[in-house]
Amino acid sequence: xxxxxxxxxxxxxxxxxxxxxxxxxxxxxxxxxxxxxxxxxxxxxxxxxxxxxxxxxxxxxxxxxxxxxxxxxxxxxxxxxxxxxxxxxxxxxxxxxxxxxxxxxxxxxxxxxxxxxxxxxxxxxxxxxxxxxxxxxxxxxxxxxxxxxxxxxxxxxxxxxxxxxxxxxxxxxxxxxxxxxxxxxxxxxxxxxxxxxxxxxxxxxxxxxxxxxxxxxxxxxxxxxxxxxxxxxxxxxxxxxxxxxxxxxxxxxxxxxxxxxxxxxxxxxxxxxxxxxxxxxxxxxxxxxxxxxxxxxxxxxxxxxxxxxxxxxxx
Amino acid sequence: xxxxxxxxxxxxxxxxxxxxxxxxxxxxxxxxxxxxxxxxxxxxxxxxxxxxxxxxxxxxxxxxxxxxxxxxxxxxxxxxxxxxxxxxxxxxxxxxxxxxxxxxxxxxxxxxxxxxxxxxxxxxxxxxxxxxxxxxxxxxxxxxxxxxxxxxxxxxxxxxxxxxxxxxxxxxxxxxxxxxxxxxxxxxxxxxxxxxxxxxxxxxxxxxxxxxxxxxxxxxxxxxxxxxxxxxxxxxxxxxxxxxxxxxxxxxxxxxxxxxxxxxxxxxxxxxxxxxxxxxxxxxxxxxxxxxxxxxxxxxxxxxxxxxxxxxxxx
Numbered sequence: 001x002x003x004x005x006x007x008x009x010x011x012x013x014x015x016x017x018x019x020x021x022x023x024x025x026x027x028x029x030x031x032x033x034x035x036x037x038x039x040x041x042x043x044x045x046x047x048x049x050x051x052x053x054x055x056x057x058x059x060x061x062x063x064x065x066x067x068x069x070x071x072x073x074x075x076x077x078x079x080x081x082x083x084x085x086x087x088x089x090x091x092x093x094x095x096x097x098x099x100x101x102x103x104x105x106x107x108x109x110x111x112x113x114x115x116x117x118x119x120x121x122x123x124x125x126x127x128x129x130x131x132x133x134x135x136x137x138x139x140x141x142x143x144x145x146x147x148x149x150x151x152x153x154x155x156x157x158x159x160x161x162x163x164x165x166x167x168x169x170x171x172x173x174x175x176x177x178x179x180x181x182x183x184x185x186x187x188x189x190x191x192x193x194x195x196x197x198x199x200x201x202x203x204x205x206x207x208x209x210x211x212x213x214x215x216x217x218x219x220x221x222x223x224x225x226x227x228x229x230x231x232x233x234x235x236x237x238x239x240x241x242x243x244x245x246x247x248x249x250x251x252x253x254x255x256x257x258x259x260x261x262x263x264x265x266x267x268x269x270x271x272x273x274x275x276x277x278x279x280x281x282x283x284x285x286x287x288x289x290x291x292x293x294x295x296x297x298x299x300x301x302x303x304x305x306x307x308x309x310x311x312x313x314x315x
Numbered sequence: 316x317x318x319x320x321x322x323x324x325x326x327x328x329x330x331x332x333x334x335x336x337x338x339x340x341x342x343x344x345x346x347x348x349x350x351x352x353x354x355x356x357x358x359x360x361x362x363x364x365x366x367x368x369x370x371x372x373x374x375x376x377x378x379x380x381x382x383x384x385x386x387x388x389x390x391x392x393x394x395x396x397x398x399x400x401x402x403x404x405x406x407x408x409x410x411x412x413x414x415x416x417x418x419x420x421x422x423x424x425x426x427x428x429x430x431x432x433x434x435x436x437x438x439x440x441x442x443x444x445x446x447x448x449x450x451x452x453x454x455x456x457x458x459x460x461x462x463x464x465x466x467x468x469x470x471x472x473x474x475x476x477x478x479x480x481x482x483x484x485x486x487x488x489x490x491x492x493x494x495x496x497x498x499x500x501x502x503x504x505x506x507x508x509x510x511x512x513x514x515x516x517x518x519x520x521x522x523x524x525x526x527x528x529x530x531x532x533x534x535x536x537x538x539x540x541x542x543x544x545x546x547x548x549x550x551x552x553x554x555x556x557x558x559x560x561x562x563x564x565x566x567x568x569x570x571x572x573x574x575x576x577x578x579x580x581x582x583x584x585x586x587x588x589x590x591x592x593x594x595x596x597x598x599x600x601x602x603x604x605x606x607x608x609x610x611x612x613x614x615x616x617x618x619x620x621x622x623x624x625x626x627x628x629x630x
Contacts, residue, residue, distance in 0.1 A: 021461070024462065024463070024537055025390070025463075025521070025537075026354075026356060026386040026389040026462070027354035027356045027386050027390045027392070027452070027459075028354070029352050029354055029355075030352060030353050030355060031347060031351075031352040031353070032347040036346075037344050037345060038344070038345050038346070038347070038353075039342035040342055040345060040398065041341060041342045042398040042435060042436055043436050044402055044438045044447070045438070046402055046439070048441065049439060049440070050438070071341040071342050072341075072342060074341040075340070075342045075344070077342070083355065085357055085358075085400070087359055087361055089442075118355055119355060119356070120357060121358050121359045121447070123360075123361050123365070123445075124364060125361045125364070125442055125443060125445065126442060126443060127404075127441060127442010127443050127445075128440060128441060130402050130438075130440065132400040134357065134398050134449040137342070141346060144342075144344055146336070147339065147340050147341070148339070148340075206340075
């Protein structure tokens with residue numbers, strides 16, 4: 001057995017599910033139960049852009065998986081499986097030890113989220129590490145949560161706390177201090193909000209990956225509504241609170257939170273709160289939707305705040 | 316609309332099918348007709364490894380699509396859709412003109428193979444261009460062509476001609492001459508053998524991407540049979556013949572042909588020949604399968620030929 005094939009057998013075959021055909025054939029084969037459909041999300045992460053060279057290898061595949069699982073969650077689908085493309089810098093750093101750690105992280109998340117590897121490709125590069133994953137979820141046909149279903153009169157909600165990942169990146173860059181390590185963890189390992197049965201409850205959903213303000217703009221544009229965001233209501237973690245109000249813009253425009261942004265009609269607010277409470281997921285009302293266009297970020301006094309930066313641009 | 320989103324709208328939305336939700340949501344949504352399953356293949360191509368910096372941008376996405384479509388064809392599935400991840404070197408080279416050409420090539424192949432874009436991701440890198448695609452095909456449940464079904468007594472066949480792509484790479488590297496440009500085209504633009512209804516006809520199939528000898532080894536290993544390859548029967552293109560017999564090893568061990576390698580039982584040889592003839596695809600018998608293990612490359616006199624190089628190693 002030659003180098004590449006034994007490498008795949010050693011590291012990746014243990015991750016592979018039945019549908020992968022043991023990574024021994026030209027394709028994986030999956031089926032979709034009657035009445036269901038597949039939600040598909042794909043993301044790429046590049047060293048020095050989406051993660052740092054000294055991030056632990058255990059976290060890299062997990063972060064990639066979780067970013068995609070967050071998209072799956074945003075559609076109201078249940079995690080199912082994924083493919084993985086790894087483009088490895090030549091040189092000694094990405095050796096068997098590195099891959100063992102990388103795969104151990106993936107293995108942990110496979111167990112946590114109930115997904116298996118379908119297939120993949122490994123290639124080499126003279127440049128930085130590039131990781132791509134395509135993740136599949138399953139859901140009942142016609143029940144997908146979309147970005148374009150929000151309506152005037154809905155209220156706006158987020159899960160979890162907002163801005164931790166952006167602050168976490170700043171701590172890793174040495175620009176701010178967080179002795180707890182909480183913020184850095186939030187940057188390295190998002191918590192996709194899978195498992196919330198919000199289909200039929202909320203009018204619109206998306207995950208917050210480009211920054212809260214910009215993602216509000218996406219909902220507003222796709223649903224053709226206006227959003228009033230009550231900035232003081234946007235939940236902050238204790239670690240973010242410690243840093244004080246000067247970081248508000250960073251928190252609201254920074255990316256990588258991977259929390260859910262939801263538009264909920266008044267009659268379902270109680271159900272939304274109950275479902276999240278039962279799942280142990282904090283959910284907070286942060287604004288309201290009305291006729292019109294655009295997003296207004298309002299302070300405690302109802303005045304519009306202007307931010308310099310709209311959100312994260314990928315390139 | 317900010318930079319990334321208008322970029323996607325401008326270049327990629329025209330490629331997107333209905334299931335992509337117009338590239339406006341967190342996921343694509345696909346369904347699978349009752350009685351069918353999905354074949355999934357994913358591949359990555361890296362500049363300077365899988366293509367050359369001065370390859371025309373029109374050909375890059377097409378080559379990536381076609382390599383994957385070749386895997387889809389090898390399972391006996393019909394092309395359906397794909398996702399695309401583009402990691403772009405920073406700098407002026409990959410500008411709007413470059414992307415227009417890149418997308419024009421994809422658009423042409425979408426029409427030719429009947430696939431549409433489901434979704435994707437664009438990221439930037441300090442390294443070379445990296446392209447990944449995950450391609451979906453559909454087939455009737457339980458009819459997939461596998462690598463592990465070959466049996467002693469089957470004959471071994473290939474579509475098309477073998478070794479052109481490896482020779483084409485050498486012409487592009489200036490190591491050999493081919494004034495016709497045929498060999499370089501074969502390197503740049505493989506012809507995936509989609510549309511052959513070989514399910515139920517052949518016992519095993521795979522596409523030749525790592526080199527004929529190595530791919531014979533895959534069939535032999537997975538099917539637990541021995542293969543005798545009649546090297547003089549392996550079809551050569553006129554351009555390859557012009558170069559003479561000195562290039563035999565290169566032709567049999569070089570990668571990137573993307574022809575089909577088939578194991579056919581005696582009773583279906585006529586059907587195989589007829590199906591290929593009707594599709595206008597040349598098919599040639601190049602060997603036989605017997606009990607045992609391993610692959611023997613035999614010359615005209617039935618003597619075993621030893622090659623120095625087993626086939627293409629990806630990294």
